[in-house]
Amino acid sequence: MDPKNGGLNILKAEVKSRSGMTTAVINEARAALCANSGLPSPHALAFVADRSNEAGDxxxxxxxxxALLMDGIRASQVSHMLFTFSGNDPLKLLKANLQSYAGPVPQHYVGLRVEGHQDFIKAVFAAIGTGGK
Structure with a gap:
């Protein structure tokens, strides 16, 4: 909710994780962000509305x-985030994708690189399996 005017602002995000990020994977994320004319799907909005209600918000x-039942969502209320997690440096790939985007929705890109991507993921799941200790 916008603290100034009380309006609804939505961040539509797509996350991709690969040991080696590629143009094809980033294009897949872009396609998902552009789906539904760049707007979040009614299903996603209903899901977040239900979880927000359960959390007391x-x-x-x-x-x-x-917004779902009466007002609808406008592109001016939406921003996109493309988040990647990979073992290689995605900077050039993300920049190329961002430069090719010509739509009306503001874009945010985050590329997190972790050397030993697969080992990191295995270690996280192992820690979760032992109660996070």
Whole structure:
């Protein structure tokens, strides 16, 4: 919710994780962000509205429900985030994708690189399996 005017702002995100990030994977993420004319799907909005209501955030839940049922969502309310997690440096790939985007929705890109991507993921799951210790 916008603290100034109380309006609804939405971040539509797509996350991709690969040991080696490629143009094809980033293009897949771009296609997902551009789906539904760049707007979040009604299913995603309903899901977030339900989780917000369960968490006690009735203001957000009601605003999402109202947008779904009456007002709709406009591109001016939406921003996109493309987040990548990989073992290689995705900077050039992300820049190329961003430069090729010509739509109306503001874009945010984050590329997180972790050397030993697969080992890192295995270690995280191993820690979770032991109660996070």
């Amino acid at each position: 009735t203001v957000l839940s009601n605003a999402l429900d109202k």
